[in-house]
Amino acid sequence: MRAAPDYYSYYKATVNDSTRHPRLEGDEVADVCIIGGGYTGLSTTLGLAEKGYAVTLLESFNIGWGASGRNGGQLIHGIGGKSYLRKKYGPDIEAFINRLCWRGHEIVEENIKKYDIECDLKYGYLDCAFKTRQMSDLEEEFEHYDSLGMGDRFRLVSANELSDYIGTSVYKGGLYNDRDAHLHPLNLCLGEARAAAGLGAKIYEQSQVLSITHGREPRVHTEHGSIRAKIVVLAGNAYHLLEQKHVGGILFPAGTYIIATEPLGDNMAHDVLPADVAVCDLNEMLNYYRLSSDKRMLFGGRCNYSGREPRDIKASIKPRMLQIFPQLKGTRIDFQWGGKIGIVINRIPQLGRIGDNVYYAQGYSGHGINQTHIVGEILTAAICGQMEDFDVYAKAKHWKIPAPRWVGNNMVALGMMYYRIRDLL
């Protein structure tokens, strides 16, 4: 099995389900074989299991091992690549964009409710502007949602009013909404896996897929077994290296990192985030942060395209946290970890098919909790024969860099450096 960076994250330390699934041993059959136990794979597995399909999910390591079990936990609305979609499809696409805008939230909420998933869901989210031009973007966004009749869920927050939400004076203002949320991402994964297994889906861990033999009924091979299925779904996102002839050179893995402080106690927690909301700031090299249920500051940021993991995550993230919250100077850091996101140049999640029966879905550019759930629903519908939403994504054109991954990553890194310099100016 390939080496892979792993961390003991705050999420791993606070899982509420210790179920372990067996390794695949021997040859089996399924209607659908899903590769990857993150939200893309899990939400598709759950969607298909609900419809009575015999589904088998194969995961290299453990459920939620990838980005889905490590992320910032910020459930943020919207889909990626809107400007591309508008250019490609014209005004008719607005209905699609608006229909999907909150669909990921609805699916997550339905799953939590239907399957009794404990994952610390809390509402409230704030985008913060460092610069006046970013504030103008937020004002435009507010007007957009207001024109769609959602103005009552959003609130423009001036620099003076920010203290209701956040204990810092570094921002020029923000845009708050009460519909976005934050949650414990790994416990959501484990809950969705439990729900799918409860409906008869088979889940195998420690079962890395090594290859796919294509054909009328493709066969997926692991070291110790295989699954023959009518349909295969490739949901390994930034972590897989399968089918590179088809999906190589279009997705660029990038590392992003999080630290968790010691529990802050009620007073300090109230001082830094009095409304207990999730926050992102608007720089291209953004910071994202929130409180955990036991009142630690979970602070994330930085994007690394080199593929080399930083030796000391804390040393690079803590100064960013102190720039916003100097009052946390003496606070201990208890956990540090990172994971890989899949960057797509035009920001549109990449959905497609290799032949008729191998689907893939990847590339949420760091904005994946809602979009993976939307994509899971779209894949489920496509496998059931309703291709309309799938085709909107599948017809998108993606830049392909026909060179080894490190070359593509360095090109994306150069592009991001431009934005970094712009952030600093």
Ligand SMILES: Cc1cc2nc3c(=O)[nH]c(=O)nc-3n(C[C@H](O)[C@H](O)[C@H](O)COP(=O)(O)OP(=O)(O)OC[C@H]3O[C@@H](n4cnc5c(N)ncnc54)[C@H](O)[C@@H]3O)c2cc1C
């Ligand atoms: C540190 C961090 C912070 C983030 N913060 C946020 C946030 O706050 N809000 C937000 O919306 N998004 C966030 N994201 C992005 C979000 O987590 C991802 O977009 C989303 O989880 C992707 O889900 P996925 O299922 O497609 O991929 P993953 O969760 O990465 O899952 C892929 C899985 O496939 C498995 N796999 C790969 N290859 C194989 C193989 N050959 N055989 C079997 N299994 C295989 C991997 O082991 C992995 O478990 C963050 C990501 C990171 C890393």
